[in-house]
Amino acid sequence: MxxxxxxxxxxxxxxxxxxxxxxxxxxxxxxxxxxxxxxxxxxxxxxxxxxxxxxxxxxxxxxxxxxxxxxxxxxxxxxxxxxxxxxxxxxxxxxxxxxxxxxxxxxxxxxxxxxxxxxxxxxxxxxxxxxxxxxxxxxxxxxxxxxxxxxxxxxxxxxxxxxxxxxxxxxxxxxxxxxxxxxxxxxxxxxxxxxxxxxxxxxxxxxxxxxxxxKESQDDARAEARIWLAVRATPWPGFYHRDILPDEDMQVVWDNLPAINQAFFNKNPHIKNIPQDILDRLVDQCSSTSSSDNxxxxxxxxxxxxxxxxxxxxxxxxxxxxxxxxxxxxxxxxxxxxxx
Missing domain, CATH: 3.20.20.30 (Luciferase-like domain)
Structure with missing residues (x-):
């Protein structure tokens, strides 16, 4: 590689x-x-x-x-x-x-x-x-x-x-x-x-x-990943990415794309209206969010x-x-x- x-x-x-x-x-x-x-x-x-x-x-x-x-x-x-x-x-x-x-x-x-x-x-x-x-x-x-x-x-x-x-x-x-x-x-x-x-x-x-x-901690890694989620292809329904999360979870993401954009523009990891569990699983799937000891x-x-x-x-x-x-x-x- x-x-x-x-x-x-x-x-x-x-x-x-x-x-x-x-x-x-x-x-x-x-x-x-x-x-x-x-x-x-x-x-x-x-x-x-x-x-x-x-x-x-x-x-x-x-x-x-x-x-x-x-x-x-x-x-x-x-x-x-x-x-x-x-x-x-x-x-x-x-x-x-x-x-x-x-x-x-x-x-x-x-x-x-x-x-x-x-x-x-x-x-x-x-x-x-x-x-x-x-x-x-x-x-x-x-x-x-x-x-x-x-x-x-x-x-x-x-x-x-x-x-x-x-x-x-x-x-x-x-x-x-x-x-x-x-x-x-x-x-x-x-x-x-x-x-x-x-x-x-x-x-x-x-x-x-x-x-x-x-990062040294997974929490920090996930926080950074949430900030940049808006520029990943994975949250956007128009791209060729499917089967990342169950459809019902992805629908919650798609329903709240403005909040994902706002997090990016404000450089704020807190995304409104999407449960933390869904966000964690999403960023873990579509980016590298491990801690440096794992x-x-x-x-x-x-x-x-x-x-x-x-x-x-x-x-x-x-x-x-x-x-x-x-x-x-x-x-x-x-x-x-x-x-x-």
Missing amino acids: RFHIILEANNSPARIAELATLAESFDMTGIWVSNMHDARDPFITFTEAARVTRKIRLGPVAVSPYELHPLKMATSLLTLNEIAGGRAQIGVSAGDGGTAMAMGFKARRRVRAVRECVDIIEAAANSEPIRYEGEIYKALYYHASWVTQPAPRVYVCAGGPQMLASSAKYAQGIFLGDHLPEQVAAASETIKSAQAGINTPKDFRLLNFWAWHV LDHEIERIRRFAAAGLTDIALRIYENPEKSIRLIGERIMPALNPPG
């Missing part, structure tokens, strides 16, 4: 560099920042880390062609890739939340939009003149003659069956979000079916964004992820990121990837 870390998007470039250096010392595969509409630029924020690290991959997730034209996305990514010596990475998404929502854009033809976006990025990375005329996007008279480094790694952020089946046929890898092991297994089967009989990259990767809230549960969960077909796990960490990186590097990674 390869380990990645996802950092708070508002960190300064210097702070990102410090944390990337620490993660690299544990031989982690990648560092990401979540692409947020009101955060620092997710490409520029990596420039200092790109200079001071040597192996770890760097880049934003998830960037949408609805917010940034694929031609300009390619330029930003390839510029970072030059600074990083060929270590840049990106997760491309067709969601209409976050930045696209703040800009007033609506997603249309998502599957096609992502395909054309990846096509343009990969063509631009070859440093040859391109003339791309897609059904949605165009990239004309574009020649990144300054490109000298190996191409960046491009992942497609997918969850629904259509996006999974489509991107499995052309992407270097797929980035899932908040999927439980059972849901990873189902996604993996969809991907395998789509790839049957076609040539796919030898190093095809399947990642999953997973919230890591482990890591066996989290290690076993990651083993289940691997058995389900996951090749990489991207752990979103929150308060005290150094402590989380050290805990993952010193106690989780050796248990999953023993030396020798």
